[in-house]
Amino acid sequence: MIYHTETEDETIELGEKLATELPPSAVVLLIGQLGAGKTTLAKGIVKGLGAAQPDDVSSPTFTLIHEYRALPHGRGSETPIQNRDREGGLVYHIDLYRLDTAAQVATLGLDEIFDRRAVVLIEWGERFPELMPENHIKIRFRATEDSREIEVEWNQPSPL
């Protein structure tokens, strides 16, 4: 599925929409050049999962991994019904940009994270394909000025 956005806010909204379609355990590879919108879409996904507001989601370029947890009852009746079994769910936001070798990536303990019931968002995840689980969702970004073409490839069967 290919989407187009013209502003940062539209990309955040798209992330919120995609969040409602993600299974409770999912690995999402965000693929695109610097400034393509990977972190922006991640903000929307984290928001859509009820785990944090976009302003509180920052790029894990230096910290490598950020963890967010949705509040168990935080959103009450605002929580879309399809998200309710995910309340209290975990979201990991990871950036592999600064890592050069598989040995460096190994120090992150990704396998343990992949085993958790969590949505795992990985910027530059295409750089270490051998370390990614077979089942993953790829989101590719193509940027021209403010336009973004955002292609979602569901490797796992889409729930919709």
Ligand code: ADP
């Ligand atoms: P990445 O994580 O891929 O390096 P970011 O999401 O951090 O990229 O940054 C995207 C940049 O592009 C931001 O400065 C944002 O304001 C700008 N931008 C302009 N148009 C868009 C759009 N349609 N979607 C997302 N970001 C956009």
Ligand code: MG
């Ligand atoms: Mg980024």
